[in-house]
Amino acid sequence: MKFFLIAVLVTALAIGSESVSLVKRDAPAELEKITKYFQDLVDNLKHVEGPELVNKANAYFEQSRAQFQPMVEKLQEQLKPLSSNIEDHIKPLAASVQAQVAPLASMIQTHVEDVLKFVADTSKAILPQ
Known part of the structure; x- marks a missing residue:
């Protein structure tokens, strides 16, 4: 029994150390890519001046808008039948x-009016004339 437990422990340690070494080998490549991306971004931002940055940002937003506009219009067309269907169900429910x-x-309004009339009448009766 002790031999079996030791064998399982040694096997688990071997598998764990191998998986750690795989992660260690893969991580630097991904980390290098991320580091390079941010370093390039910082370098680009250093070389860009204020008005130029604004112009580039506006161009990027316009380009993004041009890309997404057809998708938004298509989505709106697809949602129109759904919205009218929901509207048809909601109107009778409402x-x-x-x-x-x-x-x-109406009943609450009547009760509130009665309470206000009672308060007004009581106030008139309490106040000296």
């Missing part, structure tokens, strides 16, 4: 809720 709430609102 009418039903409004029909149920209208009597309650």
Whole structure:
């Protein structure tokens, strides 16, 4: 039993150390790519002046807008039937809720008016004339 546990432990350590060495070999390549990207970005930003940066940013946004505009229009066309379908379902539901709430609102308004009239009458009775 002890031999088996030692064998399992040694195997686990061997597999773990091998996986760590694989991660260590892959990580520097990815880290180098990320570091190079940010270093290039910093270098580009150092060489760009204020107005030029604004112009480049505006050009980038216009280019992005040109790319995304067709997708947005296509999405809007696809959502129109869905929105009209939802609207067709919501209108009867809203009418039903409004029909149920209208009597309650009227009853609350009547009670509030009664309370205000009571307070006004009581105040008139308390105040000396």
